[in-house]
Amino acid sequence: MKKLRFSKRFVPLVLALVILLTSVLSLTGCSSKQTMYLFNYGDYIDPDVYDLFEEEFGIRVVVDEYAAPEDMYAKFTAGTATYDLICSSDYMIEKLIGEGRLAAINYENVPNFKNMAEEQLNAAKSFDPELRYTVPHFWGTLGILYNTETVAAADVQSWDVLFNGKYADRIIMPNSERDAFFVALTKLGYDGNTKNEAELNAAADLLSKQKGDVQAYLLDEAARVKLESGNADIAVIYNGEAYLAFENNDKLAFAVPSEGTCIWMDAFAIPQNAENAAYAEQFLNFLCRADIAKMNFEYIYYSTPNQAVVDALDEEILSETAIFPHNSVYENATVFKYLGTEIEQLYSKLWKNVKA
Template sequence: MKKILTSTLIGALALTLAGCGSNTQEREFEGQELHLYNWGEYMGENLISDFEDQTGATVNVDYFESNEQMYIKVANGESFDVLVPSDYMIERLIKEDLLQPLDKEKLNNLDLLSEDVMGLDYDPENEYSIPYFWGTVGIVYDKNKVSEEDLEKEGYNIFLDTKYKGDIYLYDSERDSFMMALKALGYSMNTTNEQELQEAYEWLVQAVETMEPEIVTDEIIDNMAQGRKALGLIYSGDAAYVMSENEDMGFYMPETGTNIWSDAMVIPKNAENPELAHAFIDYVCTYEASMDNSSYVGYTSPNKEVMDELSGEGGDYEGINAYIPRSGNDNDEVFKYDENIRAIIADLWSRVKVVASNAE
């Protein structure tokens, strides 16, 4: 009995130190429900079950495949307590008055988060959003096939180098594909200049006409881990996984710049349980929840201690440069929301894919 009592006390102390309050305080949510809308395969194995155990709440999770799919449901009035959209979509939700401001008095763990991912342009005071994961976009490459000298010399233009014809992946994302093309041309990825967008379109057309690329989404992860192509455009978190699985893989971010992205937690204006939503957001910021999330998913945690531990000596991502987002490059940008430009890019990307299909 003494050992059991001691274990119980230790467990209770651990919960308190985690910044989530005592077990008695947490159970005030007993029987309540949280409706979470998140990306698929974007949570640690124990994230939901541990939160339920600590709070007594039940978490119902729906999954979306794109920010636009999520937006349609929210704009049509479907109620969720917590969303995890991307930066530009959060900017749109704020502009359309679909989010409620956060009560910082109910968020006790914000000081655990890295300053590098706080105060980004889409929500400079973090009035509406708290980061969930963050990262960059870059080039994953097989070090046996691609030299870093070529990458440094050509940057994104390596996707036009016929040396690698038939041996590349392009990513089926209009935003990231146009980011790559615009950066290759020396332009801002947030350009509103239609001539620059036309040049980026022509760059992408040249790529699909001359390089015989395979246009993929998440298939790139396992395919590059198995070394099936020489190089491809990829999210940093996916590259971290690829590199952890295959030591022959590398990750490069061209000096011309890339997309610094952030997915963050927000509370919709019509949330049915904002109190529980704040508790969930605060819980995700803790070391325990952040470690579970990041070690399992592979994307960069905003929690400073977790980020340092996973990338440090003995960490899961020791020596893997894709895990820690680059800082200090003035050419790196965060996507801004512009509905007119988004529509133009969507139309141009669909045309690129038609050209690619015809070139097969």
């Protein structure tokens, strides 16, 4: 009897201890291996690249993915996870630099950085003026993907097509506040980086009015699939997605409206609190290597800033304007700037009102 009582009392305790110990062990077990933690947009690097990197350098890459730069910022600054390398967009990088959250990259450890095209490095200076913190990944423009059977090519020469009600219920708008507001601001003739409250309010009003004609607010792949399947006729989308869409549906075409568009650039940066900055630099050098950059290019078909890749491409793909836009696109293109916390909050508030 005594024995029974003993076990009755201690079995649960032992069980609890075992559970606690195994959970602690399994958590610490991972960090003993050489590991680099990357925080990236979803599906933005060919998964095979990680395997090749691990094979060659013995460093495992653990990737966390996010959808919108604001999500990244919230998680990154919450400090719940430490990353060795992050990838984000122009204005978000600018914000992180401004807040002193990024560490300068030692470019001597990234010799393949020489592959970067001069023009793209100049564009990168809009958010990293001295080029001390970043390595560009991809760049591109916002434009209109449309169905040539149902939409007249002349219509998509202006952003007006999204607001005049002609294609009501067939329109997909981007589910990202900066992109959606950029379209409305440009249509109203305002600067895409405006901090003027009246102008932003006017853009929000325009977007609210437009909402009745919008079928859905979607990003990237989700928007592309709607057009490929013929469920929508017009989508505001990044050029790289457009090229993928052509492969799946040859009735689709891409246009950049004449009022101008925005040029975005996504780049890698090393956080100030990175634990393995050396691994991150090694990985960056790997990404800049011509063969690996080509793998990534052929995985995503976004415009690559890697000159070595561009030089090796054939004429057919270089002439594809959805990937390599005409020079005229640059002339009235805006690069997103970080607008400060106050305007950022105004954006959030207005965007919430538009969507609700």
